[in-house]
Amino acid sequence: MYICPMYSSELIKGTLKTIVLKLLSETEKMYGYEITQKVKELTDSKIVITEGALYPLLHQLEAEGVVTTETVNIGKRVRKYYSLTQTGNERAKEKLYEFADFMNTMNILLDLKPGVNYV
Amino acid sequence: MYICPMYSSELIKGTLKTIVLKLLSETEKMYGYEITQKVKELTDSKIVITEGALYPLLHQLEAEGVVTTETVNIGKRVRKYYSLTQTGNERAKEKLYEFADFMNTMNILLDLKPGVNYV
DNA sequence: CAAATATACATAAGAATATTATGTATATGC
DNA sequence: GCATATACATAATATTCTTATGTATATTTG
Known part of the structure; x- marks a missing residue:
């Protein structure tokens, strides 16, 4: 399920955890598929999260106690909601x-004009 | 030669090529060690490029025709200068x-205020 | 002047994180 | 009925970096 992301994948690497924590920090609970769709929508398909990256990350975050899960049956299908723990909320703030x-530092380093659109 | 970088390494991942191309695009020619020092200086040691990451990248860029090299003897020591080819200049612009x-997109996604200091 | 640190290159082993592919299953739109 | 969307999961592979190691010369400092 790969839909040509706009950016070379290198850049997106390393930002996934930050993105997920941010979304969870403002929405109480979300399920995996919902996260992928939300990111796609908010970024106009410029960033597309793949399942192979997302699910292992969510499982890892759960194992670390950053999120808790709640499984809900939707018809005959299962949906797994994730929500931040207290630790998770702190972690989200730290990551953000x-x-x-980091962006400030990169702005200085790459000499990009802060402010307006960088494009 | 690891000197505690300020950021979790995840973030820096993927930005190295952009950084190197940017520096080379404004300095005609630089050698590897010089690049590591320049980045350290410009970022106040927040970003520290390791040799294990830099040298393989430079070799790769040369193999791709993005940079050309010039070896200079400094006393009994060898210094290898890298400079962008024409292709390299275009590549640098593209990457920047x-x-x-990408930063704009992340700003929107993470709901960071554009403009002032993001911190 | 000896030892530590800095300069300067290089590569290999391993870790981390993502892509790609595959698998299972239900639901919906045409 | 068939394609697409929803919804989870994991394994094989690729990429990119860290860490460690190796070699060698130059400079600083006690």
């Missing part, structure tokens, strides 16, 4: 802060 | 444009 700082 | 666009 780190990313913002 | 892509990265700027």
Whole structure:
């Protein structure tokens, strides 16, 4: 289920966890498929999360106690909701802060104009 | 030669090529060690490029015709200068444009205020 | 002047994170 | 009825980086 992402995959690498934590931090609970669709929608299909990357990450976050799960039956199908724990909320803030700082550093390094559209 | 980088390495992943191409695009020629020092200096040691990552990348870029090399003897030591080819200059522009666009997308996705300091 | 640190290259083993492919199954639109 | 969408999962592979190691010369400092 690969739909030509706009960016060379290198760039997206490493941002997935930050994206997932951010979305969960503002929506109480979300299920995997929902996350992929939300990201696709918000980025106009520029970033497309693959299942092979997302599900293992979610499982890892659960094992770390960052998220808890709740399985709901939708008709005969199963849906697995993820929500942040208290630890998860802190982790989300840390990750967002780190990313913002990283972007500042990259702006300086690459000499991009902060502010307006970088494009 | 690992000097605790400020960011979790995940984030830096994928940006190395962009950084190197950017530096080479504004300095005619640079050698590997010089690149590591310049990045350290410009980022206040927040981003530290390791040799194990840099040298293989430079070799790859040369193999792709993105850079050409010039070996200079400094005393009894060898220094290998890298400079962008014409193809390399275009590649650098593409990479920078892509990265700027990626940052915009991430700003929207993560709901960070564009403009001022993201921190 | 000896030892530590800095300069300068290179590569190999291993870890982390993603892609691609595959599998299973139900639901919906045409 | 068939294609597409929803919804999960995992395994094989690829990519990119860290860590470690190796070689060698130059400079600083106690």
